[in-house]
Amino acid sequence: xxxxxxxxxxxxxxxxxxxxxxxxxxxxxxxxxxxxxxxxxxxxxxxxxxxxxxxxxxxxxxxxxxxxxxxxxxxxxxxxxxxxxxxxxxxxxxxxxxxxxxxxxxxxxxxxxxxxxxxxxxxxxxxxxxxxxxxxxxxxxxxxxxxxxxxxxxxxxxxxxxxxxxxxxxxxxxxxxxxxxxxxxxxxxxxxxxxxxxxxxxxxxxxxxxxxxxxxxxxxxxxxxxxxxxxxxxxxxxxxxxxxxxxxxxxxxxxxxxxxxxxxxxxxxxxxxxxxxxxxxxxxxxxxxxxxxxxxxxxxxxxxxxxxxxxxxxxxxxxxxxxxxxxxxxxxxxxxxxxxxxxxxxxxxxxxxxxxxxxxxxxxxxxxxxxxxxxxxxxxxxxxxxxxxxxxxxxxxxxxxxxxxxxxxxxxxxxxxxxxxxxxxxxxxxxxxxxxxxxxxxxxxxxxxxxxxxxxxxxxxxxxxxxxxxxxxxxxxxxxxxxxxxxxxxxxxxxxxxxxxxx
Amino acid sequence: xxxxxxxxxxxxxxxxxxxxxxxxxxxxxxxxxxxxxxxxxxxxxxxxxxxxxxxxxxxxxxxxxxxxxxxxxxxxxxxxxxxxxxxxxxxxxxxxxxxxxxxxxxxxxxxxxxxxxxxxxxxxxxxxxxxxxxxxxxxxxxxxxxxxxxxxxxxxxxxxxxxxxxxxxxxxxxxxxxxxxxxxxxxxxxxxxxxxxxxxxxxxxxxxxxxxxxxxxxxxxxxxxxxxxxxxxxxxxxxxxxxxxxxxxxxxxxxxxxxxxxxxxxxxxxxxxxxxxxxxxxx
Numbered sequence: 190x191x192x193x194x195x196x197x198x199x200x201x202x203x204x205x206x207x208x209x210x211x212x213x214x215x216x217x218x219x220x221x222x223x224x225x226x227x228x229x230x231x232x233x234x235x236x237x238x239x240x241x242x243x244x245x246x247x248x249x250x251x252x253x254x255x256x257x258x259x260x261x262x263x264x265x266x267x268x269x270x271x272x273x274x275x276x277x278x279x280x281x282x283x284x285x286x287x288x289x290x291x292x293x294x295x296x297x298x299x300x301x302x303x304x305x306x307x308x309x310x311x312x313x314x315x316x317x318x319x320x321x322x323x324x325x326x327x328x329x330x331x332x333x334x335x336x337x338x339x340x341x342x343x344x345x346x347x348x349x350x351x352x353x354x355x356x357x358x359x360x361x362x363x364x365x366x367x368x369x370x371x372x373x374x375x376x377x378x379x380x381x382x383x384x385x386x387x388x389x390x391x392x393x394x395x396x397x398x399x400x401x402x403x404x405x406x407x408x409x410x411x412x413x414x415x416x417x418x419x420x421x422x423x424x425x426x427x428x429x430x431x432x433x434x435x436x437x438x439x440x441x442x443x444x445x446x447x448x449x450x451x452x453x454x455x456x457x458x459x460x461x462x463x464x465x466x467x468x469x470x471x472x473x474x475x476x477x478x479x480x481x482x483x484x485x486x487x488x489x490x491x492x493x494x495x496x497x498x499x500x501x502x503x504x505x506x507x508x509x510x511x512x513x514x515x516x517x518x519x520x521x522x523x524x525x526x527x528x529x530x531x532x533x534x535x536x537x538x539x540x541x542x543x544x545x546x547x548x549x550x551x552x553x554x555x556x557x558x559x560x561x562x563x564x565x566x567x568x569x570x571x572x573x574x575x576x577x578x579x580x581x582x583x584x585x586x587x588x589x590x591x592x593x594x595x596x597x598x599x600x601x602x603x604x605x606x607x608x609x610x611x612x613x614x615x616x617x618x619x620x621x622x623x624x625x626x627x628x629x630x631x632x633x634x635x636x637x638x639x640x641x642x643x644x645x646x647x648x649x650x651x652x653x654x655x656x657x658x659x660x661x662x663x664x665x666x667x668x669x670x671x672x673x674x675x676x677x678x679x680x681x682x683x684x685x686x687x688x689x690x691x692x
Numbered sequence: 693x694x695x696x697x698x699x700x701x702x703x704x705x706x707x708x709x710x711x712x713x714x715x716x717x718x719x720x721x722x723x724x725x726x727x728x729x730x731x732x733x734x735x736x737x738x739x740x741x742x743x744x745x746x747x748x749x750x751x752x753x754x755x756x757x758x759x760x761x762x763x764x765x766x767x768x769x770x771x772x773x774x775x776x777x778x779x780x781x782x783x784x785x786x787x788x789x790x791x792x793x794x795x796x797x798x799x800x801x802x803x804x805x806x807x808x809x810x811x812x813x814x815x816x817x818x819x820x821x822x823x824x825x826x827x828x829x830x831x832x833x834x835x836x837x838x839x840x841x842x843x844x845x846x847x848x849x850x851x852x853x854x855x856x857x858x859x860x861x862x863x864x865x866x867x868x869x870x871x872x873x874x875x876x877x878x879x880x881x882x883x884x885x886x887x888x889x890x891x892x893x894x895x896x897x898x899x900x901x902x903x904x905x906x907x908x909x910x911x912x913x914x915x916x917x918x919x920x921x922x923x924x925x926x927x928x929x930x931x932x933x934x935x936x937x938x939x940x941x942x943x944x945x946x947x948x949x950x951x952x953x954x955x956x957x958x959x960x961x962x963x964x965x966x967x968x969x970x971x972x973x974x975x
Contacts, residue, residue, distance in 0.1 A: 270804055273811065277767060315760060322763065322811020329819045329956065591975045615973035618831045622972060640759070640814050657818050 217395025259396030444652025604646030708895020724789025
């Protein structure tokens, strides 16, 4: 074995106790779906893991009905302290089953086990823990005394952080007193279904959490269901636009957490070793399947060559392969479809004149893989500088002055996150002021914490998840129309609509 | 023939250990019906000073833990309290001569109150702190921090609920505590100490003294290494004298409040607000 070669160290899948088939989780139990069942596969070897159901419009209706009933009969009447206790239970159960959840996540998603084990799942527990404590403190959420829950939340989440995104959605919704119907992504339903088992273990009243699987049409039916009071979506900006249109005029409260094209700005006085690690973490964490990924590196011209050289040398040491191997840095691309998109955009990068460099690593023959790639000589008009690639691809641009860095960083319809690397605090704070992005990391990148609000400016969406702000997304001030009168009338009209649907 | 019980020796709780009073003194605890329950340790001035020293030593570790970590450790205590629910109920019933239902309510309220405070650990900063829009190119942020060692006289009319109501809010932010338990009902305080000793709370973070508040309180009020004084249970003492004595080192003082009702104020009372200014350069 040579330097940096490791013996295989795969995490055992023996900890998993998966079923061959999973139903929809509606009203506290697993039930058959009415749509066509499909397999969820492991992107690392394309092998089927389990069969899951597709929820069609009638199933969505059933799930929303269960959530409505649970809201009106149980959850909205329960004390905040008791809601909190349920959430604490869930946090503890996630901690107890952490290893199992991490293995399932890596299997279904393709992300390295060290990320699912050390980032995703601990954050899931932290999210429930944090919002558990909020449930009986809503008077301090910033909406004035006695804020009101909204009702039934319809939540649609992406495949890049399946269980983590579930926790970002469900924890604040339940803490605030709402009930939920959540649809995980088509390619990563597994951990959401394991979470349904946790919900059962926690003894949560039936219908408070409902989980329905399926593809885009299931999500569309959920978002458009007339008896849903709140829509929360994390995913592509394209779908975000469509949801914002479909929700217009309905009175549904909406939060959107969409795409990004974050600038990671490196000044010439940056702590360079830390910056290199931060750049790598910024774009190659989770195979670059991160909405807030630092996909545009803006490096000050004077240190460009040095940074690129160091980056290439660092990327050459990244280990790509089996997501369940504890030494793996780069796992599998989540789906054939996503791999195709990454290929298309990188080909466009070459065609438009940027210079491509790909880390020398062997790709497994089965599954979906893409080696870490850097484009240099990228200009702001290139597609790889404008469009979200959502893969392990870094586009490098240069700048000379802080003003130029700011102009380039803001030259995008997105505004989710940004990074600044400099030893000078006063410069960091001044640049941060000028950046039109919802999260700014200085001399670090991709930090997440349940206490810290996360969300975008511009077409990266609106609303915040995390912190006190994240709670506000699921509450209305006492006496607000969204809290009382409107909801009642809406409920009345939707009930009729539901009956008609059943005819 | 019924089994002969093995009674517990009730001692003090200082620095994570259970010593007897260095004075060798005890005082007899009788049930309301006059039955002998235990000889509780009667803490001395020296015990109080040892407790302050232990509390001071525990400040940096406890206040330096992340808020999330502190919250989890505190929540864990609630889990353990729940596990000892029966023991507390029996103790309170015998000691306070109340019905089982009343003892149950006291224990349940104490556990729920502990959970309420545990949840504040990673939230109070967000409610009590803020960014300040100063008129100039500056980043300006105010955050509350724990004040340090808090000495407290627990409410005297209950075994557990009063004690929890003063100890929990001080711990949330990272303070460490020296608490003088109820003189009449000190036994549950030591049982709570057993819970703390088997939880993940570091030794010295909570120190429990039993004995005479009238005797111990003046030493704590005048101790120069105590940062704050909670007189919740001191209404029958010369508490104004204690407050005057505390003024020598400008301790933060909370006046007597028998029920120590749960509030954010009890948390922020023992915090200091730190405001950080940082320049923003001209670009």
